[in-house]
Amino acid sequence: xxxxxxxxxxxxxxxxxxxxxxxxxxxxxxxxxxxxxxxxxxxxxxxxxxxxxxxxxxxxxxxxxxxxxxxxxxxxxxxxxxxxxxxxxxxxxxxxxxxxxxxxxxxxxxxxxxxxxxxxxxxxxxxxxxxxxxxxxxxxxxxxxxxxxxxxxxxxxxxxxxxxxxxxxxxxxxxxxxxxxxxxxxxxxxxxxxxxxxxxxxxxxxxxxxxxxxxxxxxxxxxxxxxxxxxxxxxxxxxxxxxxxxxxxxxxxxxxxxxxxxx
Numbered sequence: 735x736x737x738x739x740x741x742x743x744x745x746x747x748x749x750x751x752x753x754x755x756x757x758x759x760x761x762x763x764x765x766x767x768x769x770x771x772x773x774x775x776x777x778x779x780x781x782x783x784x785x786x787x788x789x790x791x792x793x794x795x796x797x798x799x800x801x802x803x804x805x806x807x808x809x810x811x812x813x814x815x816x817x818x819x820x821x822x823x824x825x826x827x828x829x830x831x832x833x834x835x836x837x838x839x840x841x842x843x844x845x846x847x848x849x850x851x852x853x854x855x856x857x858x859x860x861x862x863x864x865x866x867x868x869x870x871x872x873x874x875x876x877x878x879x880x881x882x883x884x885x886x887x888x889x890x891x892x893x894x895x896x897x898x899x900x901x902x903x904x905x906x907x908x909x910x911x912x913x914x915x916x917x918x919x920x921x922x923x924x925x926x927x928x929x930x931x932x933x934x935x936x937x938x939x940x941x942x943x944x945x946x947x948x949x950x951x952x953x954x955x956x957x958x959x960x961x962x963x964x965x966x967x968x969x970x971x972x973x974x975x976x977x978x979x980x981x982x983x984x985x986x987x988x989x990x991x992x993x994x995x996x997x
Contacts, residue, residue, distance in 0.1 A: 756798045756823040758839070787902040791818070792885075795893040798823055810902050812871025831867035831875055837912040838866055844931055846893075848916055849884075854891035856918070858884050864914040865903070877904040938981045938994065945994075947974040952991045 789807035791800050799822040803815045817825055830838055841864050849857055862882050867875045879901045886895040914931045940948070943964075950960045957975070961968045975987060984990035 755827065760795070760798055789900050791898045791900070793823075793896045793898060795896060796888070801895070810900070811868060811876060826868075829869040831869065834866045834912060841912070841914045841931075844914060845916070849893065852918075854887070857887060857891065859918055860884070861917045862914065863916075865912055876902050879903045940978060940981055940994070944974050944978050944981075947971060948978055948987075948991060948994060951975070951987050 787810055789804045789810045791803040791807075793799075794801050800818045803818045805815055807813055807815060807818065827835075845862055849860065852860060860883065863879065865877060865879045868878050870876050880898060881901075882896050882898040884893050884895065885897045888894045946964060947960055950963060955963065957968055957971050960966070961971045964971070966974075978984075978990050979986070982990045982993045984993055
């Protein structure tokens with residue numbers, strides 16, 4: 735396991751996994767599911783937004799549930815607010831386009847990697863923006879642009895309340911690749927002002943094990959390291975690396991990482 739500020743990231747949860755659960759996201763975020771707290775500030779945020787194509791929400795990372803969601807979600811997606819409040823994260827993960835789940839996971843791994851790299855006092859200044867597809871109540875898929883920021887942290891600097899604004903951009907933006915953009919609201923007082931990541935929607939038919947090898951190689955682990963982490967022989971890891979390059983058409987692993995991850 736990797737440990738970052740007490741956040742355990744198990745190696746058996748690959749970033750490309752096609753399955754995602756609230757427990758997975760809780761692990762990625764590095765938070766424990768506790769009871770909800772005071773959300774007065776969060777409700778004030780919700781009073782300021784909402785129209786036909788936009789809906790806003792406040793998500794509690796301690797309870798892994800939505801605290802509030804604007805009634806405009808009915809106009810945007812056709813769902814009543816009580817579905818989000820009652821079924822929570824299980825519901826939203828169930829309506830994300832199946833082809834976008836793996837990227838949704840990678841986005842959140844990247845978000846919390848950057849979150850924990852940023853000093854505690856600047857974490858609420860980070861603005862995250864990314865796109866994905868959601869199945870509306872009428873069965874159609876809508877292209878959603880989500881923008882979020884953490885409006886309250888726990889006493890030890892971990893995520894607590896996240897304010898989310900989602901916009902239906904289907905009518906004026908053709909869906910292609912998924913993109914994550916991160917900006918720093920304090921103009922460079924933390925480590926970066928603007929970071930962008932692209933997640934290409936290309937299916938290279940890479941197996942789950944090959945994706946685990948690719949992810950670890952991207953983190954700088956050697957063939958020997960990967961062999962030890964995944965409990966595989968060195969020859970088996972070499973075979974996986976060879977297959978990855980054959981499937982992607984890459985000349986080397988860095989190029990394969992760039993092709994699959996899009997950056």
